[in-house]
Amino acid sequence: MSDQAFDCSYFVWLVLKTINPHFERESSKEIAADRLNFKPIFGIPEPGDIVYFPSAQVPAEVRKGHKKMYPAHVAIMMSSSEFMGMQTSGPGRVQVPDVWWWPRPKEFFRYIGPAQ
Structure with a gap:
């Protein structure tokens, strides 16, 4: 992870910076563990939730x-x-369920950190 690497966590960071310009970049694993800024969501995710x-x-x-x-x-x-996220071919949308992503274990989180 670096500020120059455009990977999945960088994509999510760019989106979250529109809500909170002071949000510091976190890896995907750090986002899943960050209870100050994200709360786990159980059930059906809503637009804007993090998978x-x-x-x-x-x-x-x-x-x-x-x-x-x-x-x-x-x-x-x-x-x-x-x-929507950073895929191997670049930013892209994925319809679910699909055979590559949806069978994997997954968790959903909602951003609850400060806004501008």
Whole structure:
């Protein structure tokens, strides 16, 4: 993670900076652990909620290449059936459920930190 790396956490940080210009960048794992700025959401996520996919083993049926583990990932829910985030090919929307993302363990968080 660096200020020059445009990865999933950087994408989420850019979005959150529109709400709180003083929000400091956090990794995907730090976002999931940050209870001062994020609260866990149980049930159906709302637009603007953060979806966090912890690092996990890739099921054999969706394995791409030699990748054996998924890295952790964060994105922003656009609706209960779509999220947007940084993908391998760049920023993109993902319709859910899908075979690559949705079978993975996931958690949802809502930003509760300060606003401008």
